[in-house]
Every structure is written in C-alpha cells, then in structure tokens.
Amino acid sequence: MTPRPAIQARRLPRRRGRPPIPRLRETILQAAEAIFTRRQYHEVQMDEVAAACGVGKGTLYRHFRSKRELYLAIMFDGIARLRAELETALAAGDAPARQVERIVRGTLAFFWDRRFFFALIHGHESKSDGDAREWLRQRAQLSSLVQEALEQATAAGHVRAIDCRIAAEMLLGMMRGVNRYRTREDGLERLVATVVDVFMRGVGTRAGRRVLAGRPRLGGRGRLAAG
Amino acid sequence: MTPRPAIQARRLPRRRGRPPIPRLRETILQAAEAIFTRRQYHEVQMDEVAAACGVGKGTLYRHFRSKRELYLAIMFDGIARLRAELETALAAGDAPARQVERIVRGTLAFFWDRRFFFALIHGHESKSDGDAREWLRQRAQLSSLVQEALEQATAAGHVRAIDCRIAAEMLLGMMRGVNRYRTREDGLERLVATVVDVFMRGVGTRAGRRVLAGRPRLGGRGRLAAG
Amino acid sequence: MTPRPAIQARRLPRRRGRPPIPRLRETILQAAEAIFTRRQYHEVQMDEVAAACGVGKGTLYRHFRSKRELYLAIMFDGIARLRAELETALAAGDAPARQVERIVRGTLAFFWDRRFFFALIHGHESKSDGDAREWLRQRAQLSSLVQEALEQATAAGHVRAIDCRIAAEMLLGMMRGVNRYRTREDGLERLVATVVDVFMRGVGTRAGRRVLAGRPRLGGRGRLAAG
Amino acid sequence: MTPRPAIQARRLPRRRGRPPIPRLRETILQAAEAIFTRRQYHEVQMDEVAAACGVGKGTLYRHFRSKRELYLAIMFDGIARLRAELETALAAGDAPARQVERIVRGTLAFFWDRRFFFALIHGHESKSDGDAREWLRQRAQLSSLVQEALEQATAAGHVRAIDCRIAAEMLLGMMRGVNRYRTREDGLERLVATVVDVFMRGVGTRAGRRVLAGRPRLGGRGRLAAG
DNA sequence: AATGAATGAGTTTTCATTCAT
DNA sequence: TATGAATGAAAACTCATTCAT
Numbered sequence: 001m002t003p004r005p006a007i008q009a010r011r012l013p014r015r016r017g018r019p020p021i022p023r024l025r026e027t028i029l030q031a032a033e034a035i036f037t038r039r040q041y042h043e044v045q046m047d048e049v050a051a052a053c054g055v056g057k058g059t060l061y062r063h064f065r066s067k068r069e070l071y072l073a074i075m076f077d078g079i080a081r082l083r084a085e086l087e088t089a090l091a092a093g094d095a096p097a098r099q100v101e102r103i104v105r106g107t108l109a110f111f112w113d114r115r116f117f118f119a120l121i122h123g124h125e126s127k128s129d130g131d132a133r134e135w136l137r138q139r140a141q142l143s144s145l146v147q148e149a150l151e152q153a154t155a156a157g158h159v160r161a162i163d164c165r166i167a168a169e170m171l172l173g174m175m176r177g178v179n180r181y182r183t184r185e186d187g188l189e190r191l192v193a194t195v196v197d198v199f200m201r202g203v204g205t206r207a208g209r210r211v212l213a214g215r216p217r218l219g220g221r222g223r224l225a226a227g
Numbered sequence: 228m229t230p231r232p233a234i235q236a237r238r239l240p241r242r243r244g245r246p247p248i249p250r251l252r253e254t255i256l257q258a259a260e261a262i263f264t265r266r267q268y269h270e271v272q273m274d275e276v277a278a279a280c281g282v283g284k285g286t287l288y289r290h291f292r293s294k295r296e297l298y299l300a301i302m303f304d305g306i307a308r309l310r311a312e313l314e315t316a317l318a319a320g321d322a323p324a325r326q327v328e329r330i331v332r333g334t335l336a337f338f339w340d341r342r343f344f345f346a347l348i349h350g351h352e353s354k355s356d357g358d359a360r361e362w363l364r365q366r367a368q369l370s371s372l373v374q375e376a377l378e379q380a381t382a383a384g385h386v387r388a389i390d391c392r393i394a395a396e397m398l399l400g401m402m403r404g405v406n407r408y409r410t411r412e413d414g415l416e417r418l419v420a421t422v423v424d425v426f427m428r429g430v431g432t433r434a435g436r437r438v439l440a441g442r443p444r445l446g447g448r449g450r451l452a453a454g
Numbered sequence: 455m456t457p458r459p460a461i462q463a464r465r466l467p468r469r470r471g472r473p474p475i476p477r478l479r480e481t482i483l484q485a486a487e488a489i490f491t492r493r494q495y496h497e498v499q500m501d502e503v504a505a506a507c508g509v510g511k512g513t514l515y516r517h518f519r520s521k522r523e524l525y526l527a528i529m530f531d532g533i534a535r536l537r538a539e540l541e542t543a544l545a546a547g548d549a550p551a552r553q554v555e556r557i558v559r560g561t562l563a564f565f566w567d568r569r570f571f572f573a574l575i576h577g578h579e580s581k582s583d584g585d586a587r588e589w590l591r592q593r594a595q596l597s598s599l600v601q602e603a604l605e606q607a608t609a610a611g612h613v614r615a616i617d618c619r620i621a622a623e624m625l626l627g628m629m630r631g632v633n634r635y636r637t638r639e640d641g642l643e644r645l646v647a648t649v650v651d652v653f654m655r656g657v658g659t660r661a662g663r664r665v666l667a668g669r670p671r672l673g674g675r676g677r678l679a680a681g
Numbered sequence: 682m683t684p685r686p687a688i689q690a691r692r693l694p695r696r697r698g699r700p701p702i703p704r705l706r707e708t709i710l711q712a713a714e715a716i717f718t719r720r721q722y723h724e725v726q727m728d729e730v731a732a733a734c735g736v737g738k739g740t741l742y743r744h745f746r747s748k749r750e751l752y753l754a755i756m757f758d759g760i761a762r763l764r765a766e767l768e769t770a771l772a773a774g775d776a777p778a779r780q781v782e783r784i785v786r787g788t789l790a791f792f793w794d795r796r797f798f799f800a801l802i803h804g805h806e807s808k809s810d811g812d813a814r815e816w817l818r819q820r821a822q823l824s825s826l827v828q829e830a831l832e833q834a835t836a837a838g839h840v841r842a843i844d845c846r847i848a849a850e851m852l853l854g855m856m857r858g859v860n861r862y863r864t865r866e867d868g869l870e871r872l873v874a875t876v877v878d879v880f881m882r883g884v885g886t887r888a889g890r891r892v893l894a895g896r897p898r899l900g901g902r903g904r905l906a907a908g
Numbered sequence: 909a910a911t912g913a914a915t916g917a918g919t920t921t922t923c924a925t926t927c928a929t
Numbered sequence: 930t931a932t933g934a935a936t937g938a939a940a941a942c943t944c945a946t947t948c949a950t
Contacts, residue, residue: 016737016929016931016932017739017931018928018929018932018933018934019929019933020933024934040268041269042267045918046921050937057920057921057936058921058923059936061920061921061922062934066920067920067921162421163421166413169407169409170404170405170422173400173401173403173404173405176400177396177397177398177399177403178397178400180400182396194393195397199425201428201429203428251910272945283911283912284912289909289911293945293946469911470910471912471949472911472913472914472947473912478914494722495723496721496723499940500942504915509914510915511942512913512915513914513915515942521940521941521942616875616879620859620875623858624858624879627859628854631850631854631855632851634850634854635824640847648844649851652880653879656881656883657879657882657883726923727923728923728933731932736932737932738932738934739926739930739931740931742926743932748924748925911950912948912950913950914947915946916943916944916945917946918943918944919941921940921942922938922940923936923938924936924939925938926934926937927933927936928933928935929931929933
C-alpha cells in the first residue's frame with residue numbers, strides 16, 4: 001500500500017521479541033522427514049526427532065500440535081511435492097508414452113530415500129478419522145494422476161484399452177517393489193528403464209513402444225531389451 | 228472339579244496340572260493373525276489380541292515369549308504357508324508360463340484378507356537384529372521362489388532374457404498394489420487375469436503368451452485382451 | 455436367587471486370573487485422600503500417590519481413569535461420607551437446637567484432618583464441565599442439609615426467622631475458619647462449644663439456647679457463657 | 682535506527698536504552714490479580730497472564746523473578762491494601778461495636794470480586810519455605826487486626842469475654858462463606874447486615890448490640906432483625 | 909496350565925523460564 | 930527495555946510383561 005523501499009523485502013510486521021529462526025518449520029519438516037520415512041511412526045520418538053532437527057522438544061510442539069500432526073504434515077508435504085513434480089513432468093508436452101517414463105523416473109527418484117513413506121497409521125480402521133480420510137484422499141489423487149496420464153496415452157494410441165485405474169496401481173506397485181527390495185547395486189536409471197520397459201510392453205501398443213524406443217519412424221517388431 | 232475315573236488317575240503318571248488345551252497355539256496364531264494383518268504392529272495391543280483369541284493375556288505369554296515373537300510367528304507362519312502353497316503349485320508340472328499364473332492366483336488369494344501383511348517391524352535398522360534378519364531371509368525366500376519360476380520360464384522360452392530378480396519384485400509389487408488399493412468391485416479372478424496379462428506381455432515371449440492364451444499352436448500376433 | 459450354602463459368601467463369580475487385592479480401590483482412595491486433602495491438586499504427583507498407596511502407578515490408572523477422576527472420587531466419597539454422618543445425626547430425633555450441635559461436631563471432626571478438602575479445581579470456569587458441575591451439586595447438597603436442619607429448628611422455635619441458606623453458609627464458614635487457622639492447642643470439643651455457642655446466640659431464640667444449655671425448664675434470661 | 686537529536690544524546694547521560702514504561706509494575710500487578718484471584722495458582726499460565734497484562738512474557742520476568750514471586754506480590758499487595766483499609770476504618774474513632782461493622786463491610790467489599798483470593802499456596806507443608814512463612818505472617822496480621830478490634834470492643838463492654846482470636850476467625854470465616862457461596866441476588870449491604878447481626882448477637886453484649894441498633898440509649902430487649 | 913490384576917519403564921506433552929534481537 | 934521464540938525439566942499416562950492364584 002504505502003510505497004516502501006524495495007530493498008525492505010515484502011512484509012514489515014515490525015517484528016518484536018526474539019526473532020524466529022528463519023524457515024525453522026521447513027527445517028524441522030525436512031529433518032523429521034528423514035526419520036519418519038525411514039522408520040515406522042511408532043518407532044520414532046519425539047526426543048529423537050528434536051535431536052535430529054537440532055531443536056528443543058518444545059520447539060517441535062510450538063510448530064506442530066502433536067506428534068501425529070507433525071507426521072501428517074510430513075506426509076502431506078511429501079505427497080504434494082511428488083504430485084507437483086509429476087504434474088510438471090506431465091505438463092511438459094511430451095508424447096504420452098514418454099510421460100509414463102517421466103512418471104516412473106520422478107516417482108522412483110522421490111521414493112529412493114523414502115522407502116517407508118507410505119507406512120500410514122490407521123486410527124482404528126474406518127473410524128471417521130479426519131486425518132486418515134485426508135491421507136487416503138491425497139494418496140488417491142496421486143494414483144489418479146498416474147491414471148490420467150495412462151488415459152491420455154490410451155487416447156493417443158500409446159496404451160491399449162485397459163482399466164487405467166488398475167494399471168496405475170500396478171505401475172505404482174511395481175515401483176514400490178523394485179525400490180523396496182532393490183540391492184545396493186541397482187541404480188536408479190537401470191530400474192527406471194526396466195520398469196518402463198516391462199510396463200509399456202505390458203500395457204502399451206506397438207506405437208507407444210515405438211515412441212519410447214526413440215526411433216522416430218519405421219515399423220520394426222520392437223525388439224527392445226532382448227528377444 | 229469333574230470327577231474322573233479313578234483308573235485314569237492311576238495310569239498316565241505324566242500329565243500333571245491342568246492339561247494343555249490342545250492346539251491352543253494354533254488357535255492363537257490364527258486369531259492373532261486376523262489382527263496383526265489389519266493393523267500396524269504398534270497399534271495392536273496384547274489385551275486386544277488376547278480378547279480376540281478368547282484367552283487370557285497370560286496365556287499368550289505362555290505360548291510366545293513376547294509380543295514380537297508372536298508377531299513374527301504369525302508372519303513366518305503365514306509366509307511359510309504361502310510358500311508351501313506356491314511350491315505345490317509349481318510342482319504341478321504345468322508349463323512355466325502357466326506357473327506364473329498359478330503364482331499370481333495363489334499369492335493374490337493369500338493376501339486377499341491380509342492387506343497389511345507386509346507392514347513389518349524394523350528393529351532399529353541394521354542393528355544386527357536376529358529376528359529382522361530372519362524376516363528378511365524369509366521374505367527373500369519367497370521372492371526367490373517367484374524368481375526361480377521366472378528363470379525356468381526363461382529357460383523354456385516363455386519369458387525373455389531379463390533380470391528375474393527384478394522381475395519377481397515387479398510382479399510381487401503389482402500384486403500388492405492391486406490388492407491394497409482394490410475397490411469392492413474388483414474380483415479376485417479379474418485381478419489375476421489382468422496382472423498375468425500385463426506382466427506376461429511385459430516380460431513374456433510370444434511363445435509364453437501363446438501358452439497362456441490356451442491356444443496350443445499357431446502364429447497369430449497375440450492380440451490378447453484388447454487391441 | 456438360587457439358594458446357596460450360606461458359608462459360600464455372596465457372589466460366586468468363579469474368579470479367574472490373579473485375584474484382585476481385596477478392597478484395593480478403597481485402600482487407594484483412603485491413602486490418596488490423605489495426600490489430596492493436605493496439598494493442592496496440582497502439587498500432588500501421581501508417582502507420589504502411587505508410592506503413598508503402596509501400589510504401582512499403573513494400578514492407579516487401572517482403578518481410576520485419570521488423576522482428575524481419582525481426585526474427584528476422593529472428594530465425592532468424602533462429602534458423601536460426611537453427609538451420611540450428618541444425616542445419621544439428624545435422624546437421631548434430638549431437639550433441633552441439639553441437632554445443630556451435632557452438625558458442628560460432626561463437620562469439624564470430619565475436616566479436622568482434611569484442612570484442604572475444599573480446594574476444588576475449576577476447569578476453565580463455567581465451561582459446562584460435568585465434573586465441576588457435579589462438585590457444586592454435591593457441595594450444595596451438603597449446605598442444604600445444614601439449611602434444612604436450621605429450618606426445622608426455626609419451625610420448632612429454636613431459631614429465629616432468618617434466611618437459613620445464608621445462616622448455613624455462615625455456620626459452615628465459621629467452622630472452616632476455626633479449623634483452618636486453629637492452633638495446636640485448640641481442641642475439638644472446645645471449638646465445637648465455641649462455635650455452637652456463638653452461632654446459637656447469633657441465630658437462636660431464647661428457647662433454642664435453653665435447650666442447649668441443658669436446663670429443662672425455667673424462664674431465665676439466658677445468661678450462658680459469660681455476661 | 683531512528684535518528685535522534687544529537688543534543689539529547691549529550692544530555693541525560695543516565696537514561697540509556699528504552700525508557701521503562703512508567704508504573705508498569707503496578708499495571709501488571711493489577712491485571713494479573715484479576716486472573717490469580719479467579720483461578721488456582723497452577724491453573725494460571727504465564728502466557729495468559731502476559732496476555733491479560735498486555736505485555737510480553739519476558740516483561741513479566743523483568744519485573745518479577747518468577748511466577749511465584751508475582752503471585753505472592755499480588756497476594757501481599759492485596760492483603761496490605763485490605764489491611765490499610767481496615768486500619769483506616771478502625772482509626773475513625775467509632776464506637777468499637779460500630780468498628781466491627783466497618784470491618785465486615787470493608788472485608789466483604791474487598792473480597793467481593795476476589796472470591797478465590799484465599800486459595801493460597803501451601804509450600805510443601807512445613808518445608809521451611811520463606812515465602813509460605815511470609816504468607817502465613819501476613820494472613821496472621823490480618824486476623825490480628827480483627828482480633829484487636831474485638832479486644833477493644835470487649836474492653837468497651839460491647840463484646841463479652843470470649844477468645845477473640847477464635848472469634849476473629851469465626852467472623853472471617855462467616856464472611857468467606859457468605860461471599861463464596863452467595864447467589865446473584867445477595868447484595869453487599871444485605872450480607873453485611875446479616876453477618877454483623879448474627880455475629881454481634883453471638884458475641885456482643887446488650888450494650889454492644891444497642892450501639893449497632895443505632896438507638897443511643899434505653900434498655901429495650903434488642904429485637905433486631907426479627908423476633 | 910490359564911488367567912487377569914498389578915507393575916513400572918518409557919512416551920508424549922506442557923509450561924515456567926531463558927535468550928536473541 | 931520489551932518481546933515472543935526457543936527450551937527442557939517435569940508430569941500424566943500407556944501398555945508389554947510379570948505374578949499370585
């Protein structure tokens with residue numbers, strides 16, 4: 001409103017009291033994620049989280065009302081980030097079959113260091129637990145994204161006529177499987193290639209596979225990896 | 228309490244005190260499984276397990292040294308049962324491609340009511356935790372079984388030359404995915420068909436697919452489910 | 455219902471499991487009362503209560519859902535006991551003026567070792583806090599009892615026409631005051647006598663005072679204790 | 682930050698930094714009293730006190746070393762004010778019996794909006810806690826004041842020969858009682874009149890009561906409130 | 909052997925107090 | 930000086946495990 005020196009940055013809330021450590025919430029979220037995605041919820045203690053975040057336990061509770069809230073914030077945050085990443089990838093305007101590859105790469109990369117990301121807590125099953133419901137909703141959005149990409153690929157003739165919801169879950173499941181039980185030798189790109197190869201052979205059309213093979217024209221029989 | 232024939236008392240000098248309820252261990256294992264496979268380890272309380280088993284809490288501890296031991300017994304038991312089932316299926320002498328179908332059906336059926344079966348506990352990661360190690364070993368055996376079946380299929384020319392370890396994890400992952408997020412409408416056979424179809428298109432050879440299609444010979448282009 | 459051997463005692467619940475320590479709830483209530491009536495609610499710790507009761511902390515929580523519930527149980531229990539005592543006293547059929555004396559004696563005796571009995575907790579004021587409401591109700595019942603005794607005394611011509619509700623609160627307040635700030639030398643009977651004397655001079659009629667003086671007849675001017 | 686007149690900087694070498702807000706201590710004391718006299722010590726949080734005072738939490742600690750010190754300051758301050766008031770009343774040179782009335786009116790008025798004022802802290806019983814000792818001392822001074830007034834009244838023949846210490850506690854107790862449990866309809870003057878009436882009938886002489894009756898001479902039988 | 913009452917180590921959470929501006 | 934963010938000691942409560950029949 002009042003013209004202010006540009007250098008002054010945005011807001012001018014006339015900070016009083018001890019200044020907040022900048023981006024502390026984000027710092028906590030990040031450090032805590034590293035813990036919560038490597039161990040199950042109940043195996044993680046707040047003491048430990050605080051230590052890992054380099055803050056006092058009270059600070060945790062100043063930023064998040066409870067352990068559960070912190071946990072959910074991490075999960076929702078993570079899933080939102082993954083979704084954003086995938087959406088960006090999908091917006092790139094690639095050929096639909098190529099988009100599938102992007103999804104696989106993005107998703108595998110995301111979970112690479114978050115092997116236990118999806119270990120959700122179930123407040124006594126189906127109890128109309130707002131948080132659990134929200135979690136399910138978020139998860140569903142994610143698979144919808146994949147499903148939609150597959151539907152577009154179907155429309156483009158890159159994927160044959162199958163149930164894209166089920167196909168999306170299969171794809172996500174494949175990725176989870178290879179990531180969860182990968183060995184130290186399994187590199188990201190290798191796994192990406194394998195998953196895309198198998199999945200697209202499984203659900204793709206000849207046209208779709210041709211797109212991925214990167215050979216612009218020509219009607220070979222699509223011998224990809226091996227015979 | 229109940230008067231018993233004196234003659235019986237004279238004989239059988241072995242059994243003293245209350246005779247153990249026969250097969251109690253199995254009863255517990257079965258009832259407890261229904262709980263442990265529906266909720267996370269730490270969300271389950273022993274009180275609840277005891278109630279579900281229809282026995283006192285102390286009895287639980289008479290048969291299992293700890294909660295963890297009970298949990299692992301359930302897991303190992305389950306995984307052994309699944310393995311046995313799969314082994315039987317594989318021993319049937321079907322064509323390798325057909326064996327893959329049997330694996331999928333058997334595995335999906337097994338997990339149908341055990342959606343959270345694999346939510347294992349991780350005793351502080353890498354801590355040379357004997358149980359966790361054992362768990363990993365068991366789990367590995369299971370995937371090895373699948374892997375071996377795939378290798379046989381490869382040898383038979385039903386599956387192309389791919390990394391069967393990774394393929395096995397993909398297959399298990401696909402099954403987990405479709406099972407975990409299936410809707411009420413998704414029937415077992417339909418999912419089995421879909422998984423097998425996609426997977427075998429993904430990794431199979433034309434010969435392998437032909438086997439599954441049930442048409443003994445002939446060289447069509449293998450349009451299976453849809454175009 | 456079914457006639458059972460008298461010796462068998464009441465119930466026959468076929469006790470199973472570790473037998474409960476008999477009257478443990480009462481024991482706890484009693485031991486905890488000694489603590490809660492000598493210190494403020496928030497100054498008392500459950501660890502301490504457990505120790506004083508000679509039980510584990512878990513046992514406290516097995517018998518009372520929370521610290522607050524234990525506290526309230528003690529208070530309600532105490533007030534009920536006092537009321538029962540007073541009701542018994544009032545049922546004795548004494549002359550109304552004499553009943554006042556009984557009330558004073560009973561009440562002072564009850565609070566003699568419970569000087570902080572009435573230090574109730576106020577969950578954020580007036581918040582329709584069921585417990586706080588209940589507490590107020592119980593307290594009101596107690597003062598009603600006194601009030602009714604005074605009303606009977608009024609009807610009998612032993613107390614003059616005054617507001618018995620206010621008089622009851624004054625009497626209770628007097629007792630609280632002398633008890634709370636009594637010295638080590640102040641004996642119970644002496645305080646009872648003083649309170650009754652002052653109160654009955656204050657609210658009584660000549661007839662009422664005569665009753666207390668114990669002189670059955672005669673119409674003197676009622677010089678009691680001193681001029 | 683803000684440029685200040687150089688000349689000011691040169692003068693006034695004493696005041697450096699931000700000048701203290703004048704009378705801030707008194708402001709705090711007053712606002713905090715409203716909270717501490719309505720809830721128990723442990724139910725009050727410093728955050729809340731700071732908010733009510735309209736200052737930061739740090740400021741509270743700049744003026745009072747601890748929560749307890751603030752609390753005691755409020756208590757001591759309040760009790761001192763009451764004492765001062767009563768002393769003024771007593772210094773007025775009224776007839777002793779009339780002084781009792783002044784005490785009652787002053788005390789009731791003071792506690793009218795401080796119903797929980799007397800919910801004092803009990804530093805762990807007997808632990809030679811300096812503050813608790815001081816509190817007891819202050820409280821004792823207050824009752825001494827009342828006691829002395831009664832002794833003067835005794836000397837003047839307005840109160841009969843009784844233990845004035847006990848009588849003082851009874852009077853204070855009566856006041857506490859009627860105030861604590863008064864209804865919305867109970868007006869101050871009505872309660873003052875009732876308490877004085879009952880108390881002076883209880884401990885006064887005919888002469889004392891006559892003084893209060895406001896009839897300068899004459900020997901009626903002193904029917905005050907009702908027959 | 910079976911049982912459920914009793915237990916206390918271990919967790920989450922609160923809140924008086926400190927501290928960086 | 931005033932402030933409110935940060936802190937961690939302390940307190941309530943849980944639940945796997947033990948124990949007295």
